Amino acid sequence: MxxxxxxxxxxxxxxxxxxxxxxxxxxxxxxxxxxxxxxxxxxxxxxxxxxxxxxxxxxxxxxxxxxxxxxxxxxxxxxxxxxxxxxxxxxxxxxxxxxxxxxxxxxxxxxxxxxxxxxxxxxxxxxxxxxxxxxPLEVDTTQAVLVIGAGIAGMKAAIALSKMGVKVYLVEREHFIGGRIAQWDVLCLTNETGKELVSRLYNEIVSNKNITLYTGAQLIECKGSMGNFAVKLKLNPRYVKDICNDRASLRKAIDVCPVEVPDEFNFGITKRKAIYHNFPGEYPQAAVIDMNSCTRCGLCAKVCDKIDLDMKVEDLELNVGSILVATGFDPYTPAEGEFGYKVIDNVVTLSQFKRLLAFSEPGKLQWKGKPVKNIAYIYCVGSRQVEGENKYCSRYCCTATINTALKANEKFPELNHFHFTRGIRTYGKQEQLYHNASKSGHVFLQSYEDDPSRVERKGDKTIVRINDILTNRKELEVEADLVVLVIGMVPRSNNSVADILKLPRGRDSFFNEIHMKLRPVETVIDGITIAGTCQGPKNVVESINSALSAAIKSYSFVGKDKLMVEPVVAEVDPNLCKWCDKCTRACPFDAIFKNEQGVAHVNDTVCKGCGMCLPVCPTNAIQLKTFTDNEIESMIDVLANEL
Amino acid sequence: MNVTKNARILVFSTVKISDPAIDMAGLLKLHYSPKVYTISVPCSSAVKPRWILRALAKGFDGVFIAADGTDCPYGESCTEKTGEIVKKTHQLMKESNIDPVRLKMAAICSVCSESFIKHINSFNDTLLKLKTTE
Structure with a gap:
C-alpha cells in the first residue's frame, strides 16, 4: 500500500x-x-x-x-x-x-x-x-501499415511511411486512385493540376518496393490490436485482364457497350458506359467494368479478348501493426429545390462546374447548349447551416471558388462573376486570390445567415437576389446564365471502415481525433491514426500536413519489432478457480485456456484487457490489473461517503 | 445550492466510448447534477454485479451503466453481455429487497453527450420519486 x-x-x-x-x-x-x-x-x-x-x-x-x-x-x-x-x-x-x-x-x-x-x-x-x-508487456510488432484511401492524404502518407523503411499496403475502394484531387483541374497557388499531382504520386508509389497498392479493395474485417492487426480485404475485379494495351479493341469494347449511366467522375453532368476507361489523370490506366450497371450482354467480350466477365471477387488477409485511415469526404448534395438545385436547370454545384470547365474547349462556355456569360456563385451551401446539422465552415470552398472563377476567366475571358457570399474566408496566403479577383472586376456581395440569397425562375430567366449588407441591405439582383452552388464537405456516406474499426465520430460526424491540438491524428483506438478530410474539412495543404503527421505517428507503433503495450490484463487466482469454462466462452480474443493444473489461465500477450471475463466468473477468481475489486471498491466507498 | 435536491448516482462508463461523451458534455457546458460520479472501466461488460451492489449498499441512490453498445471496440457481444450483467444484478437486487429501478443501463456512444444528460436527468427524477415514496 x-x-x-x-x-x-x-x-x-x-x-x-x-x-x-x-x-x-x-x-x-x-x-x-x-x-x-x-x-x-x-x-x-x-x-x-x-x-x-x-x-x-x-x-x-x-x-x-x-x-x-x-x-x-x-x-x-x-x-x-x-x-x-x-x-x-x-x-x-x-x-x-x-x-x-x-x-x-x-x-x-x-x-x-x-x-x-x-x-x-x-x-x-x-x-x-x-x-x-x-x-508494460512486450509484444512482437508487425512492421507494416495499412493505409486506407489512396487520395492525396493516403498517397502522401504511404510514401512517407515507405521512406521510413516500413512495408505499406495502400488500399483504395475505387478502381482508380487519386480521390477527389484527380477530379480537380488547376489547384490554387501552385498552378498544378490535380492530374499532374496524382500522376507524380502514382509513379512514385508504383516504383516503390515498400508499397503494395490494391485498387477495388474494401476492408471487410479487422481483428487484433495495436502492433498486430489482422485485416481482411475484399478485392473486386476489374473484369479486364491485366492492363489492356490494345487500345483499339478496348475502344471498340467501350463503343459497343449498350449501357449508359451518369459519370460520377464528372458528378453526373456527362454519361459513361458500363465499361469505361477513365480520364488520363486517373490511375491505374486500366479499364474497368462497373458490374452494378453491366447487363452481362457480352458484346464487349466479343471485340476485346482481355475482357473476362467471369472474374471472381477475392479475399485477401494481411497483418499490419498500425492502420492509417484517409478515406476522404463527400461533397455536400443540396436538397432538391435548395437554391433551385434540380428544379432550375442552370443550377449546378461547384464540383460539377469545375468538371465542366475542365472538359470544355476554350472560347465560349456553354451549359446545356446555351452560352454562359453571367455566373452567380452562392456560397456556404451545406456549410455554416443555420438549421441543418453542418454548423462548421468547410474551409476550402471560398478559396476553391475564387480560384476556379479566376481560372475560368483565363479560358473564357468574357465571363462575368457575381459572388453571393456570407463573408469571404480566404485565409492565409490565399487572400491574394481574393485580392486578384476583386481587382479583376469580380463582384462580391454579402448576406447574413438569417437572410440568404434567393434563386428564382422568372420566365425563361434565372434571377439571383440578395439583400446586400455591403450596400446597407439594398436588394440587388443578377440575371444568371449559370448558378454555381458552392458546396461544402460532408463525411463519406458509405463508410463501412468506421463501423469495422469502431472509429468514434465527432459532433460533425467526421472522425474524431483524441485532441485537436495535442493529439491531432490519434484516435482512441490504439494503433489507428486518421489523416486528411475524413477528420474534417481541409484543403490540400492541410490534408498533406495531417497525412505526414499520421504517418509519423503510425510509424511510432511499428518502427521497432517490439512494442510495449499496456499490461492491463486479466489475472486468474488459481486457488479460487473451479474451472467452469465460462471465462473462456466470454473472452472475445481466445486469451483464456485451461492449464496443466486444470484451472483457467490468461495468455498475457493475447488478452486485450476488456474485462468481459470478470463478471461471468462464479467464484470471483478473475481480477483485471488496475481495475481490481480492491481498487474499484475503494473508489466506490470514498465516492459514497461524502465529506 | 441545489445539490441536496439531487440523487446520488454512480456511473460506470467506458474509457473509449462513453467517457468521451461524458467529457464532451462538460466541454459543451451541458449541466447535470454534481452528485453524479463516474468510474471508468475498459468495457461495460466488465462491470461486476458486486460493484453495483456495493455502491447501492454504501449510499448511492442509483447506478447507471453507460454501455458501449454496438460501438464496443472489443466485440459485438458487448451489448448482450452487458445486458446479462444487468439482468443478473436485477435478480440479486430483488433477492436483497432493493428496487431494480435503481440500476439503469443505456448505450452511450462517443458523441452521445446530449443523450447522456437526458438519461441521467430522467434517472435522477426516477430516483428522487422513489426516495419520496419510500
Missing part, C-alpha cells in the same frame, strides 16, 4: 479554478491517509510544474502520484511520463478528471463542483494507494 502520495490540483488557467475552489480541494485531501504532499498549480502540464513534480518525488520519496486536472485522454500519458522520469512506476499514477467532468459541466454550481472535485480526488487517492507497480 502506498504511503507517500503526492497530489497536484490544477487551476488549468481558470478553466478549473474559476468554478472549483482548488485551495479548498487541496485542504480537504491533504490529510487523507497516505498523502505526503498536496499542492495546487496553475498549469500542471507546464514544463516548469513537471520539473517541480520530478523534484518533489525525489525530495519527498513519494511512492505514488495523483494529478487532478483535465480529462485523462489529454494528459494521463504526460504525467505517467513525469513519474517515470522521477524513477516511479507509471502505474503508480492515477489521474483525476476535474475539468471535463467537474468544473465545466457544473460551472452553474460552484459549491457542488468543489464538493464533487474533493470526492473525485479522494477516490483517486484511494485507488493510487492500492496501485501496484506493473511493467
Amino acid at each position: 502506498k504511503q507517500r502520495i503526492g497530489v497536484y490540483i490544477c487551476h488549468c488557467g481558470g478553466n478549473i479554478s474559476d468554478y472549483v475552489d482548488v485551495e479548498m480541494v487541496r485542504e480537504a485531501v491533504a490529510h487523507e491517509k497516505g498523502v505526503a504532499i498536496a499542492k495546487t498549480t496553475v498549469f500542471a502540464c507546464a514544463d516548469s510544474n513537471q520539473k517541480e513534480m520530478v523534484q518533489d518525488i525525489k525530495d519527498n520519496q513519494l511512492d505514488a502520484v495523483v494529478v487532478a486536472s483535465c480529462s485523462p485522454k489529454l494528459h494521463e500519458v504526460t504525467f505517467r511520463a513525469v513519474v517515470e522520469r522521477a524513477g516511479l512506476n507509471k502505474y503508480n499514477y492515477v489521474h483525476a478528471n476535474i475539468r471535463e467532468q467537474v468544473s465545466w459541466p457544473h460551472s452553474d454550481n460552484k459549491a457542488g463542483a468543489t464538493q464533487k472535485a474533493i470526492q473525485i480526488v479522494r477516490a483517486a487517492i484511494a485507488k493510487v494507494r492500492l496501485s501496484e507497480a506493473i511493467e
